[in-house]
Amino acid sequence: MDGGTAYVSGQVAFAGPDGPLLGKVGSDLDAEKAAGEAGKAVANGLYRLIETFGSLDVVQRVLKLTVFVNATAEFTEQPAVANGASRVLIDVLGDRGRHARSAVGVASLPLGVPVEVELVAKVAG
Amino acid sequence: MDGGTAYVSGQVAFAGPDGPLLGKVGSDLDAEKAAGEAGKAVANGLYRLIETFGSLDVVQRVLKLTVFVNATAEFTEQPAVANGASRVLIDVLGDRGRHARSAVGVASLPLGVPVEVELVAKVAG
Amino acid sequence: MDGGTAYVSGQVAFAGPDGPLLGKVGSDLDAEKAAGEAGKAVANGLYRLIETFGSLDVVQRVLKLTVFVNATAEFTEQPAVANGASRVLIDVLGDRGRHARSAVGVASLPLGVPVEVELVAKVAG
Numbered sequence: 001m002d003g004g005t006a007y008v009s010g011q012v013a014f015a016g017p018d019g020p021l022l023g024k025v026g027s028d029l030d031a032e033k034a035a036g037e038a039g040k041a042v043a044n045g046l047y048r049l050i051e052t053f054g055s056l057d058v059v060q061r062v063l064k065l066t067v068f069v070n071a072t073a074e075f076t077e078q079p080a081v082a083n084g085a086s087r088v089l090i091d092v093l094g095d096r097g098r099h100a101r102s103a104v105g106v107a108s109l110p111l112g113v114p115v116e117v118e119l120v121a122k123v124a125g
Numbered sequence: 126m127d128g129g130t131a132y133v134s135g136q137v138a139f140a141g142p143d144g145p146l147l148g149k150v151g152s153d154l155d156a157e158k159a160a161g162e163a164g165k166a167v168a169n170g171l172y173r174l175i176e177t178f179g180s181l182d183v184v185q186r187v188l189k190l191t192v193f194v195n196a197t198a199e200f201t202e203q204p205a206v207a208n209g210a211s212r213v214l215i216d217v218l219g220d221r222g223r224h225a226r227s228a229v230g231v232a233s234l235p236l237g238v239p240v241e242v243e244l245v246a247k248v249a250g
Numbered sequence: 251m252d253g254g255t256a257y258v259s260g261q262v263a264f265a266g267p268d269g270p271l272l273g274k275v276g277s278d279l280d281a282e283k284a285a286g287e288a289g290k291a292v293a294n295g296l297y298r299l300i301e302t303f304g305s306l307d308v309v310q311r312v313l314k315l316t317v318f319v320n321a322t323a324e325f326t327e328q329p330a331v332a333n334g335a336s337r338v339l340i341d342v343l344g345d346r347g348r349h350a351r352s353a354v355g356v357a358s359l360p361l362g363v364p365v366e367v368e369l370v371a372k373v374a375g
Contacts (some may be wrong), residue, residue, distance in 0.1 A: 102135030105195075200357075203358070225257035230357040
């Protein structure tokens with residue numbers, strides 16, 4: 001938190017009953033499946049904001065979404081993956097969920113998860 | 126926008142008449158060519174600011190430039206690529222264009238472009 | 251600097267007498283060794299703040315730490331590497347050193363160093 005700016009640590013999708021979904025996008029899973037994981041990861045980011053502030057009412061605007069895709073060297077659909085996260089932000093927060101965004105393919109991610117997302121949000125107070 | 130802070134989404138170079146320049150830096154194209162693409166990408170970032178604010182007069186300072194280079198595992202000249210973007214910022218904005226910077230090689234980028242850049246800027250108002 | 255927010259450029263570990271430690275994490279060096287390099291890199295980030303502000307007294311809070319690990323496609327211990335940087339921030343700054351964090355594996359880094367870190371900090375004034 002910096003005055004009105006909240007930085008949320010990189011988030012991954014919650015583990016399912018069989019553990020987290022792992023794998024490289026472009027070989028082990030496709031963009032559509034990865035978009036679902038991006039959505040779950042950003043939902044965890046919103047959960048962190050609720051933990052910190054008690055609710056999402058304080059969120060005035062999502063300022064920045066960064067989507068790191070654990071991708072092959074040939075993968076080119078990073079925006080399609082990121083859309084899974086963007087949709088959740090808009091669905092939950094409406095116009096307050098609109099954001100600047102970057103999406104890149106990285107070499108590897110913690111645990112071997114396919115997607116990690118980070119958020120910067122403007123908050124009241 | 127967060128009060129005086131503007132976040133610009135990741136930008137790539139505009140497509141030429143034959144479509145965008147694609148390829149991996151370190152194999153398909155070299156650092157010098159990629160630096161030119163970084164310059165075009167950051168110019169698009171400035172264009173986004175003009176779209177939002179009407180002109181660059183409101184830009185008090187570029188705070189941060191991040192340069193994602195679609196690079197081979199052996200590529201080490203990320204700073205030379207980023208210089209292409211830094212030069213454009215200084216050329217256009219003078220001292221207001223000075224910035225903190227990070228440059229990293231990523232596994233892959235949208236469409237297969239060689240460079241993506243993102244900007245954070247301090248703006249008046 | 252944006253009012254109270256300082257952006258520190260991507261930092262790598264200082265070169266030793268034989269030049270900088272180079273290599274890919276997951277093959278050339280392991281997570282523990284890379285964590286040491288992350289710690290040295292973030293110490294350089296603190297040094298930049300001292301250069302700019304005269305001391306670390308002005309640092310009210312580290313807002314964000316991003317750790318880029320020059321990693322193989324199979325590497326999954328990015329958090330262990332990042333811990334090397336987080337520990338230095340807490341050791342030096344105490345509670346003021348607590349931070350949001352992201353850690354990702356990238357394809358390549360400047361010079362071939364194993365780790366690059368960037369910082370955003372809230373500063374007085």
